[in-house]
Amino acid sequence: MKIAVDAMGGDNAPHAVVAGAVQAAKEFGVGIILVGIEQVIQEELGKHHNAQALPLEIRNATEVVDMLDSPATVFRRKKDSSIRVANELVKSGEAVAVISAGHTGAAMATSLFVLGKLEGIERPAIATIMPTMKGTCIILDVGANVDCKPNHLLQFAIMGEVYSKYLLKNLNPRVGLLSIGEEATKGNELTKEAFKLLTETSLNFIGNVEGRDVMSGNADVVVCDGFIGNVVLKISEAVAETIGLMIRENIGDNLIRKLGYFMMRPAFRSLKRRIDYAEYGGAPLIGINGISIISHGRSSDRAIKNAIRVAAELAKSEVNKHLHEDIEKNMELAKAK
Amino acid sequence: MKIAVDAMGGDNAPHAVVAGAVQAAKEFGVGIILVGIEQVIQEELGKHHNAQALPLEIRNATEVVDMLDSPATVFRRKKDSSIRVANELVKSGEAVAVISAGHTGAAMATSLFVLGKLEGIERPAIATIMPTMKGTCIILDVGANVDCKPNHLLQFAIMGEVYSKYLLKNLNPRVGLLSIGEEATKGNELTKEAFKLLTETSLNFIGNVEGRDVMSGNADVVVCDGFIGNVVLKISEAVAETIGLMIRENIGDNLIRKLGYFMMRPAFRSLKRRIDYAEYGGAPLIGINGISIISHGRSSDRAIKNAIRVAAELAKSEVNKHLHEDIEKNMELAKAK
Numbered sequence: 001m002k003i004a005v006d007a008m009g010g011d012n013a014p015h016a017v018v019a020g021a022v023q024a025a026k027e028f029g030v031g032i033i034l035v036g037i038e039q040v041i042q043e044e045l046g047k048h049h050n051a052q053a054l055p056l057e058i059r060n061a062t063e064v065v066d067m068l069d070s071p072a073t074v075f076r077r078k079k080d081s082s083i084r085v086a087n088e089l090v091k092s093g094e095a096v097a098v099i100s101a102g103h104t105g106a107a108m109a110t111s112l113f114v115l116g117k118l119e120g121i122e123r124p125a126i127a128t129i130m131p132t133m134k135g136t137c138i139i140l141d142v143g144a145n146v147d148c149k150p151n152h153l154l155q156f157a158i159m160g161e162v163y164s165k166y167l168l169k170n171l172n173p174r175v176g177l178l179s180i181g182e183e184a185t186k187g188n189e190l191t192k193e194a195f196k197l198l199t200e201t202s203l204n205f206i207g208n209v210e211g212r213d214v215m216s217g218n219a220d221v222v223v224c225d226g227f228i229g230n231v232v233l234k235i236s237e238a239v240a241e242t243i244g245l246m247i248r249e250n251i252g253d254n255l256i257r258k259l260g261y262f263m264m265r266p267a268f269r270s271l272k273r274r275i276d277y278a279e280y281g282g283a284p285l286i287g288i289n290g291i292s293i294i295s296h297g298r299s300s301d302r303a304i305k306n307a308i309r310v311a312a313e314l315a316k317s318e319v320n321k322h323l324h325e326d327i328e329k330n331m332e333l334a335k336a337k
Numbered sequence: 338m339k340i341a342v343d344a345m346g347g348d349n350a351p352h353a354v355v356a357g358a359v360q361a362a363k364e365f366g367v368g369i370i371l372v373g374i375e376q377v378i379q380e381e382l383g384k385h386h387n388a389q390a391l392p393l394e395i396r397n398a399t400e401v402v403d404m405l406d407s408p409a410t411v412f413r414r415k416k417d418s419s420i421r422v423a424n425e426l427v428k429s430g431e432a433v434a435v436i437s438a439g440h441t442g443a444a445m446a447t448s449l450f451v452l453g454k455l456e457g458i459e460r461p462a463i464a465t466i467m468p469t470m471k472g473t474c475i476i477l478d479v480g481a482n483v484d485c486k487p488n489h490l491l492q493f494a495i496m497g498e499v500y501s502k503y504l505l506k507n508l509n510p511r512v513g514l515l516s517i518g519e520e521a522t523k524g525n526e527l528t529k530e531a532f533k534l535l536t537e538t539s540l541n542f543i544g545n546v547e548g549r550d551v552m553s554g555n556a557d558v559v560v561c562d563g564f565i566g567n568v569v570l571k572i573s574e575a576v577a578e579t580i581g582l583m584i585r586e587n588i589g590d591n592l593i594r595k596l597g598y599f600m601m602r603p604a605f606r607s608l609k610r611r612i613d614y615a616e617y618g619g620a621p622l623i624g625i626n627g628i629s630i631i632s633h634g635r636s637s638d639r640a641i642k643n644a645i646r647v648a649a650e651l652a653k654s655e656v657n658k659h660l661h662e663d664i665e666k667n668m669e670l671a672k673a674k
Contacts, residue, residue: 146517146525147526180483180563210575211568211570211573215572215578215579227517231517235551235576236572238552240576241549250607259600260600264597266594
């Protein structure tokens with residue numbers, strides 16, 4: 001079982017990507033194919049002691065995706081780009097999963113076009129793992145589909161449930177619909193229709209959830225359209241960052257407060273770890289024929305290492321087989337009504 | 338100039354509402370009509386020294402709105418409720434503005450039905466003032482309209498601009514459209530169409546904004562549909578609360594961290610003040626024939642006092658006259674294209 005990693009993608013590539021792959025190969029013993037300009041990757045690998053003893057190989061890809069390229073251009077023109085070649089490795093069966101921290105749109109479009117949709121899935125979605133008071137939850141879609149129909153939200157719920165089971169080991173994930181009030185009658189046209197569909201499924205559907213429920217950890221899966229999900233993700237990150245900045249501003253040059261901050265530092269560090277996106281390494285694109293993890297552009301070596309771990313776990317658990325079965329069963333149930 | 342205040346509405350009513358009204362009457366010298374069960378209000382006023390010397394009067398209203406009543410029931414059946422009577426005072430011209438911290442849906446529906454829409458306005462909206470790194474911004478709609486057309490977002494932008502000018506004293510407010518990427522081509526169908534309309538107006542339209550722009554204070558007015566706005570508001574509050582709870586958990590029983598927290602407390606207190614909703618006392622319902630402030634159910638006396646200040650300022654600045662002019666001008670501009 002090998003994981004294809006786009007070695008050229010991300011703000012800290014190839015350095016952090018290669019370092020993360022080396023760590024993953026050491027810690028998890030998983031086979032990794034680093035995709036990109038061979039010489040550059042060789043050089044990076046040379047910086048790591050004993051890298052040649054690890055299950056790492058290189059696949060040459062001569063083109064690099066620029067952040068200014070449109071996803072369509074990347075797909076049509078850059079056929080020897082690291083993103084494209086890494087996805088082709090999954091398509092051909094050489095690798096079981098692909099990871100890229102490069103151009104998000106291009107990585108998503110390439111996985112979608114090269115690997116194709118899983119049978120029964122209408123719209124693949126991007127899922128993100130969010131920290132909550134009780135652990136984590138999966139929220140989806142966070143950007144792949146900006147205009148959705150009720151049916152799409154239903155499928156996102158099923159996808160989220162399967163990933164929650166196999167990635168986060170929740171036996172019976174609680175699925176919530178992101179809305180503006182708990183009652184079934186609260187929400188917009190889209191969520192009210194989706195609510196009805198969700199009650200017909202075999203899912204552990206807990207109804208509408210709001211911001212406070214999400215952060216308290218009352219749901220394991222939070223379902224929304226990709227526009228809302230993306231806005232929620234970005235505003236949450238921004239609020240957390242802003243609070244940090246405001247606290248720093250309020251400390252200012254005051255020595256007592258500075259000392260207080262110093263004494264509290266372990267508490268802040270542990271907070272940072274709790275809300276660190278690097279823990280899960282990236283956002284899986286769910287509903288395609290294969291496993292694709294879209295990592296954050298700013299991914300550290302730790303984020304890449306964890307993305308490789310997550311990809312390997314998903315492949316081992318045959319998550320797509322389970323997803324296919326669940327989609328078939330639940331679409332029947334929803335249709336029956 | 339008198340302000341009608343629903344003395345029975347809110348978790349801390351009548352105590353906090355009457356206390357806030359007394360403070361406002363003292364500090365701003367503004368006339369206030371406290372609406373509700375006369376005897377109860379009399380009793381509360383009796384607890385305040387010298388209240389009889391202040392410009393406060395009582396208007397009896399025998400019914401009280403229950404949190405479980407539907408807004409329609411309140412409007413149709415409870416015609417002598419404090420919310421209804423307070424709004425009728427604005428309708429008859431006895432008061433210039435109404436404030437309620439009670440049942441949000443009922444307060445909104447009552448203002449909408451009793452006072453009616455301002456000429457030219459299609460959908461009144463609820464605006465909230467959000468703290469940012471540089472001060473505050475107005476975000477609207479945050480819940481009055483869950484399914485919107487591009488035209489509605491255009492009107493929200495105009496409403497937000499006028500309120501930013503007259504309430505927050507921004508001379509040339511920067512208006513941003515909440516979306517998922519800066520480019521005009523990013524967003525959902527609704528925002529992409531609204532983007533086009535907004536470029537045709539006389540507004541200082543700065544294009545799409547995302548979470549980070551909002552929190553950095555790059556926009557004075559943030560426009561979105563009421564579903565997104567409500568979700569954003571609630572998730573932002575929840576993230577801020579959760580960070581506080583997580584910090585407390587991480588401090589735990591560790592004495593050094595506790596001492597550090599104690600030394601940093603002024604920094605946390607000043608943070609709390611910066612992000613406290615009570616500063617502006619509530620959310621104005623914009624686009625109706627009159628001024629209506631919907632206050633938070635948990636409103637403190639300080640929140641009520643500030644809501645009265647805001648209502649008086651809005652009335653003095655003749656905000657609705659300006660709004661009417663701006664709507665006429667900009668709807669012409671948008672139509673001309």
